[in-house]
Amino acid sequence: MYFLQQILFLLALATAGYFITKRISIIRNTILLGRDENRYDQPEERRAMMLKIAFGQKKMFDRPIIGLLHFVIYAGFLLINVEVLEIVLDGILGTHRLFAPFLGETYAVLINFFETMAVGVLLVCMIFLVRRNITKVDRLQATRHRELNGFPVIDGNTILLSEIVLMAFLLTMNAADSVLQSRGEGHYHFVGNFFFSGLLKPLFEGWNTTALVVYERIAWWLHILGILGFAIYVTYSKHLHIFLAFPNTYFSNLKSKGEIANMPAVTQEVQIMLGLAQPSSDTPTEIARFGAKDIQDLTWKNLMDAYSCTECGRCTSQCPANLTGKVLSPRKIMMDTRDRLEEVGRNMELNKGMFVDDGKSLYGDYISAEELRACTTCNACVQECPINISPLDIILQLRRYQIMEESDAPASWNAMFSNLENNQAPWKFSPADRFNWADKLNG
Numbered sequence: 346m347y348f349l350q351q352i353l354f355l356l357a358l359a360t361a362g363y364f365i366t367k368r369i370s371i372i373r374n375t376i377l378l379g380r381d382e383n384r385y386d387q388p389e390e391r392r393a394m395m396l397k398i399a400f401g402q403k404k405m406f407d408r409p410i411i412g413l414l415h416f417v418i419y420a421g422f423l424l425i426n427v428e429v430l431e432i433v434l435d436g437i438l439g440t441h442r443l444f445a446p447f448l449g450e451t452y453a454v455l456i457n458f459f460e461t462m463a464v465g466v467l468l469v470c471m472i473f474l475v476r477r478n479i480t481k482v483d484r485l486q487a488t489r490h491r492e493l494n495g496f497p498v499i500d501g502n503t504i505l506l507s508e509i510v511l512m513a514f515l516l517t518m519n520a521a522d523s524v525l526q527s528r529g530e531g532h533y534h535f536v537g538n539f540f541f542s543g544l545l546k547p548l549f550e551g552w553n554t555t556a557l558v559v560y561e562r563i564a565w566w567l568h569i570l571g572i573l574g575f576a577i578y579v580t581y582s583k584h585l586h587i588f589l590a591f592p593n594t595y596f597s598n599l600k601s602k603g604e605i606a607n608m609p610a611v612t613q614e615v616q617i618m619l620g621l622a623q624p625s626s627d628t629p630t631e632i633a634r635f636g637a638k639d640i641q642d643l644t645w646k647n648l649m650d651a652y653s654c655t656e657c658g659r660c661t662s663q664c665p666a667n668l669t670g671k672v673l674s675p676r677k678i679m680m681d682t683r684d685r686l687e688e689v690g691r692n693m694e695l696n697k698g699m700f701v702d703d704g705k706s707l708y709g710d711y712i713s714a715e716e717l718r719a720c721t722t723c724n725a726c727v728q729e730c731p732i733n734i735s736p737l738d739i740i741l742q743l744r745r746y747q748i749m750e751e752s753d754a755p756a757s758w759n760a761m762f763s764n765l766e767n768n769q770a771p772w773k774f775s776p777a778d779r780f781n782w783a784d785k786l787n788g
């Protein structure tokens with residue numbers, strides 16, 4: 346019987362491993378479609394940033410109550426995995442509570458700690474469900490934010506419900522196990538008293554031993570299959586941030602937020618125009634593309650940002666353009682970039698790893714000119730993001746394409762651009778007249 350369970354368990358593990366590995370490979374390959382960018386310098390600062398922002402959740406604590414609740418889920422997720430390790434080893438080796446004989450009384454202390462985390466996760470998930478669906482926090486409402494319509498709303502609720510179910514299986518499994526331990530049935534040896542699952546024991550005490558063993562096994566299987574299913578699902582969901590938040594913060598932009606990346610070719614052109622540089626043989630006669638039209642024109646970090654976005658909407662809730670009724674939502678910029686990445690990934694999968702032009706692009710098919718024009722480049726979205734994502738960086742690159750390649754700008758902007766080009770200033774006066782205002786000072 347246990348041998349059959351071992352085989353089934355190994356099959357489940359291998360199936361989950363196959364799908365997770367395949368999915369990770371697709372995500373990695375699509376991220377690598379991005380342009381190169383050096384984010385490997387200053388390793389110590391990067392490590393400190395990752396520890397502070399991803400591991401320490403620093404920005405989450407800008408809103409202390411929500412930060413604390415989120416921390417309970419995060420810590421629970423990390424720590425309960427130690428118990429999952431025992432479950433996985435039990436499944437592979439056909440044992441039951443493998444660690445108990447080695448840990449002695451410490452085992453019960455650990456299980457009580459994990460159960461406390463499990464109860465914490467369960468309660469916080471319930472509070473988050475209420476926030477999403479009953480008290481209706483504005484930034485999480487699909488009726489207010491069109492980017493949340495459809496899968497994103499279902500996704501948020503699915504994960505919270507799954508975690509509640511997983512924790513419920515864990516606690517009831519332990520409760521049934523405790524009753525079997527007190528009866529000294531088979532391999533259910535006494536390993537200590539568990540406080541929280543102990544509160545559920547009255548539910549099981551009237552059951553006969555066979556029913557208890559069946560329930561304990563079913564709860565064990567559903568708990569572990571749920572975790573494996575969860576691990577596959579996460580790779581399709583915004584909850585990928587559980588893993589990607591760490592590399593994403595490590596590769597953060599360490600420069601000042603106000604520093605906008607120049608285009609070297611344009612800088613050189615302007616310097617030549619102002620007489621600050623001379624044309625040389627290095628001066629490119631033609632530039633492949635100004636700005637970004639599609640995901641391949643963005644950097645790999647922009648693409649990693651898109652997969653890391655938690656869809657929390659903190660950026661959108663502080664975006665002055667969004668707050669004043671414009672169509673721009675920085676969260677939508679990130680979600681659109683990820684949707685386009687997914688589309689390109691499917692395209693590559695169907696075409697033996699090569700992308701075949703589908704006539705679509707991020708600019709135009711996903712993100713409109715109107716959205717891009719609404720951005721004030723204030724950086725509020727970058728400041729607010731709990732995992733250092735920069736929607737602004739993507740907006741700027743798309744807007745460069747929009748203006749410089751599509752010449753898609755309002756007439757007033759075009760007049761300013763033309764003045765900049767001809768007069769080296771936004772106004773329509775000749776540079777020679779620039780100091781006319783000072784003439785009257787001498788008179």
Ligand code: SF4
Nearest residue numbers: 664720721723724726
């Ligand atoms: S930089 Fe642009 S997108 Fe970001 S908050 Fe400011 S206006 Fe909104």
Ligand code: SF4
Nearest residue numbers: 654655657658660730
């Ligand atoms: S970009 Fe950052 S702040 Fe905005 S929704 Fe994504 S994770 Fe949240």
